[in-house]
Amino acid sequence: MNILVINGPNLNLLGLREPEIYGKQDYRALCDKITAHAEKRGVGVDIYQSNHEGDLVDRIQDAYDKADGIVINPAAYTHTSVALLDALKAVGIPTVEVHISDVSKREDFRQISFVRKACIATIMGHGTDGYIEAMDLLIEREKQCK
Numbered sequence: 001m002n003i004l005v006i007n008g009p010n011l012n013l014l015g016l017r018e019p020e021i022y023g024k025q026d027y028r029a030l031c032d033k034i035t036a037h038a039e040k041r042g043v044g045v046d047i048y049q050s051n052h053e054g055d056l057v058d059r060i061q062d063a064y065d066k067a068d069g070i071v072i073n074p075a076a077y078t079h080t081s082v083a084l085l086d087a088l089k090a091v092g093i094p095t096v097e098v099h100i101s102d103v104s105k106r107e108d109f110r111q112i113s114f115v116r117k118a119c120i121a122t123i124m125g126h127g128t129d130g131y132i133e134a135m136d137l138l139i140e141r142e143k144q145c146k
């Protein structure tokens with residue numbers, strides 16, 4: 001099984017960026033955590049981050065016929081991007097939406113998620129453990145589908 005983990009804008013600044021909301025762990029530490037978990041579970045993983053909406057769309061399109069599951073934290077594009085929703089719908093790969101913070105308890109403009117309509121689950125407010133939970137969810141689902 002191959003999982004693609006996609007991170008949107010400003011997540012490369014984890015650790016530096018509003019640590020009281022997003023924690024003190026930096027982006028490298030997040031990538032190491034994801035890679036270690038993939039090894040433990042015996043799955044392949046690709047990790048991608050971009051600050052640019054079109055690049056994120058391109059990466060989702062590239063995953064067609066290659067990835068068996070996507071974990072996506074679209075960051076600010078969660079709340080604005082029909083393009084990401086359409087890309088996820090187009091490739092039809094089981095996708096889990098992740099947010100480090102609990103967006104449901106934050107500003108009104110964070111209450112809309114466009115990508116959610118293309119996702120099998122949303123995990124929010126569990127810090128970076130949410131990425132691990134999302135990977136496990138996709139792995140268990142894949143096992144059940146076989």
Ligand code: DQA
Nearest residue numbers: 073075076099100101103110
């Ligand atoms: C975020 C929440 C978004 O509202 C915000 O724009 C982010 C990060 C999260 O992981 O909690 O950049 O997706």
